[in-house]
Amino acid sequence: MQSSDRFCTVVSCIDGRIQLPVNRYLQERFGAMYVDTITEAGVNKVIAEQAPETLVESILKKVAISVNAHRSCGMAVVGHHDCAGNPNPPEIQREHILKALEFLRQQYPQMEIIGLWVNENWQVQELDSRVEG
Numbered sequence: 001m002q003s004s005d006r007f008c009t010v011v012s013c014i015d016g017r018i019q020l021p022v023n024r025y026l027q028e029r030f031g032a033m034y035v036d037t038i039t040e041a042g043v044n045k046v047i048a049e050q051a052p053e054t055l056v057e058s059i060l061k062k063v064a065i066s067v068n069a070h071r072s073c074g075m076a077v078v079g080h081h082d083c084a085g086n087p088n089p090p091e092i093q094r095e096h097i098l099k100a101l102e103f104l105r106q107q108y109p110q111m112e113i114i115g116l117w118v119n120e121n122w123q124v125q126e127l128d129s130r131v132e133g
Contacts, residue, residue, distance in 0.1 A: 005033060005034070006031060006033050006073055007032055007066065007070035007071065008027075008029075008030040008032040008034075008036070008073055008074045009038065009067065009074070009076070010022060010026055010037050010038065011038045011047065011059060011063065011077050011078070012038070012077075012078040013041060013042060013079070013086070015083065015084070015085075017118075018078065018118045018122065021122050022035075022078055022116060022124055025116065025124040025126075029114070030073050030112075032073060032074070036070055036072060038059055038062045038066070041084065041085025042085025043059065043086075044077055044079040044093060044096040045085070045088070045096045046059070047096075047103055048096035048097075050103065060107065063107075063108075067108060067111065073112075074111065075108065075112070075113040075114070077097050077104065077113070078117075078118065079097045079115075079117055080117065080119075081118060081119050081120040094115075097127060100115070101115050
């Protein structure tokens with residue numbers, strides 16, 4: 001694969017308002033041309049709670065395709081303002097993102113996996129997962 005074929009992976013909500021800003025952020029952040037996008041409503045909560053199990057398994061199968069077939073160079077988990085699938089306040093959603101990061105990092109310890117929050121202005125903010133609480 002040439003450097004121009006570099007992929008990264010995003011596990012994101014289905015909300016179309018966040019797709020372009022997140023993809024642009026990740027292309028720059030990981031130096032990737034392509035963003036493999038795995039979507040599910042309220043995905044940060046789904047992965048954080050690891051429920052429903054069948055949905056988590058489906059997400060993990062898709063992530064595996066991106067990582068193995070496209071040799072993804074990095075991954076992000078995304079939560080966002082005004083989420084219909086996870087209508088919790090931002091601080092709870094951020095906790096979900098951090099728990100989802102823990103889970104995915106156990107699955108892919110060799111990969112850089114980051115958490116992203118998309119605010120009410122549709123701006124992407126990278127979360128510092130080393131900060132507790």
